Amino acid sequence: MSNFEEMQKLSKENMDIAMETLGSMSKxxxxxxxxxxxxxxxxxxxxxxAVEKLVASKSLDKAFxxxxDYxxxxxxxxxxxMTKIGEMVTDLSKDAYKPYEGVLGKMAK
Incomplete structure (x- = not known):
């Protein structure tokens, strides 16, 4: 009976971790x-x-x-x-990984 309870507890912990990860990924x-x-x-x-400025140009030099400039x-x-979005994706990856840090630490012991 003890193994069943341990499996149930492990299953609940894994589900909680998955839900936390999905929440952070969604955000x-x-x-x-x-x-x-x-x-x-x-x-x-x-x-x-830029189009308005281009159309209003009086000479070809001003248009160029x-x-x-545009x-x-x-x-x-x-x-x-793109740099900003890249940083956001990096932060997203870090946040999605955080819940697994504790589990992986336990497995390493």
Whole structure:
């Protein structure tokens, strides 16, 4: 009977760990999705402003300058955003792993 109780306890602990991991992953994915949505909105607004500036250009030189400025800021924004999302994914991975640290520590003993 003792083995059955131990198996039941182990099963409950594993389920609790899995639920904790799923909760942290869900929060992490929601944060990433919100960040991507904000970036898309900002990118669209910046693109619209660049088109307006391009159309309002009085000369070809000003149009090329406006286009070059937009490409530069767009690229820098993209790199910055991907770096931020990469850090968020790293944090998500760390948070998802935390519940297993105790279990793996017990197994190592």
């Amino acid at each position: 992490g994915f929601q944060a990433i999705a919100a960040e991507v949505a904000d970036y898309q909105k900002k990118s669209f607004e910046d693109g619209s402003a 300058e406006a286009q070059a 490409f530069k800021t767009s690229y820098e924004g993209f790199v910055g955003e």
